[in-house]
Amino acid sequence: MTMRFLSLFLLFFATLPCARAQPDSSQAERCVRLYAAHYRVSPEFIAALIDVESRWNPRSVSDKGAMGLMQLMPATARRYGAIHPFDVEENIAAGTRYVTALMWEFHGDMRLVSAAYYAGDRWIQEKRLNYNNPDVVTYVEAVRLRYTMRKRASTGMQRR
Secondary structure, eight states: OOHHHHHHHHHHSOOOOOOOSSOOHHHHHHHHHHHHHHHTOOHHHHHHHHHHHTTTOTTOBOTTOOBTTTTBOHHHHHHTTOSSTTSHHHHHHHHHHHHHHHHHHTTTOHHHHHHHHHHOHHHHHHHTTOOOOHHHHHHHHHHHHHHHHHHHHHHHHHHO
């Protein structure tokens, strides 16, 4: 399946309504769980990306112009359906669709998905894990640590 077909499929796939109350962390967390379940991606992984990307600030803007909770670049936001990238639900929905596409592209390897989310999928596709950029290495490690922490917390809560 080509990347272009996959992104079109994901873009036109039904958007799930998430409670549209005042944006707050509980709304964002509900949206993460909802869209992660819908796209069959780990909610802990999506949450870890948000932890590292924006620290859960829905109005966050990076120096390079990435926006919202999942820090989507304008073209990526549009490509995956976020017309209003600061809208919590649109941002999480589009970001999760993008992560899903990266999961397909990199066969579920979360290290490569994290690196591609940060540096771009074309660059990572060429380099795989042979990258030298310390920023990418630091980012991948930060996501891995947050994911591990969240996974342990959710597993511990389920056992009770």
